[in-house]
Amino acid sequence: VGSAGWIGRDLMGWQRWTADLATATGERRNIQLPDGTRLQLNTDSAVDLSFDPQQRLITLLRGEILVNCGAVSPTPLLVKTRHGLFEGIDGRFTVRQERDCTRLSVVSGNVAIHSPHTAGGLSTQAHSGQDYLVDQTQAVVAPPPDMDAGAWADGLIITRGMRLEDFLAEVGRYRQGYLGCSTDVGDLRLSGVFRLEDTDTLLAILPKTLPVQVRYRTRWWVSLERST
Missing domain, CATH: 3.55.50.30 (Phage tail protein beta-alpha-beta fold)
Known part of the structure; x- marks a missing residue:
């Protein structure tokens, strides 16, 4: 295994040990957050959580999550990845972080995509049944997937x-x-x-x-x- 492979492997192990929540290969976890939001982690995933009166933030460090929005709150429910910020307005959605992009799949409800690359700083609204790919340059509608996202x-x-x-x-x-x-x-x-x-x-x-x-x-x- 080359040095890059060892570095990547060490980084993945480090994320599991230091993240607020993490799963190993083949493991899935289902957690209820303080606001009633239901968070599910897919295999080999890691997140950090910042929940207080000022913010409700899930930082996806690696892997994939499914979010089932809890009670309506004046504080936005946000999921952050390397490629953008996703605001869960209602319903259920998955966020999967790959090396070069993040895939958003809205199972039900609505999600706002806040990307630094969106013209004028405006958000993109994703609705039930839609998939988006977000990378370092744009957020675009993805073709229909060949498997069920959630x-x-x-x-x-x-x-x-x-x-x-x-x-x-x-x-x-x-x-x-x-x-x-x-x-x-x-x-x-x-x-x-x-x-x-x-x-x-x-x-x-x-x-x-x-x-x-x-x-x-x-x-x-x-x-x-x-x-x-």
Whole structure:
């Protein structure tokens, strides 16, 4: 592993130890905040919290969260990432921070996106069913996702015509080690409801619907190849 890989690994460990709330790989947490807001952390995620009479701020350090807004308050409910500030007005929404952008998915209700790059400092209003990608230059409407944004909170991945390679990348977030596929099966499409509590059982189901076989080189190195 190169020095950059070790630095990244050390940083992730440091965030878990120093964050107010964090999850390990494969873990999810459900917390009720002082104002009644329900906060759920997805796998390998970390947040800091600043809740007092002056502010209600969730800083997403890494990973993904689902926010279910609590009681109406004169103090805005804010989620901060490297790429922008998201104000939960009502309803439920997920915020997922990637390396180059943050993805907002509004499950229900409305969210205001406050970005330093928005012309005139105006906010963008995101409504129920909308997805936005926010990066260092802009906030744009994202194409409809090929999986349900908040299904992970119920321990599920729900897909609609999702590429197998992308599906495995998503499942890989919930397990240690390498999970991938050969290039000749990466574009196969997958639709269905899959449970996350046992990813090995999940993988064992795939050959029943796709022309693939699951190969375990070790417990931590798993690949899918075209069946023979």
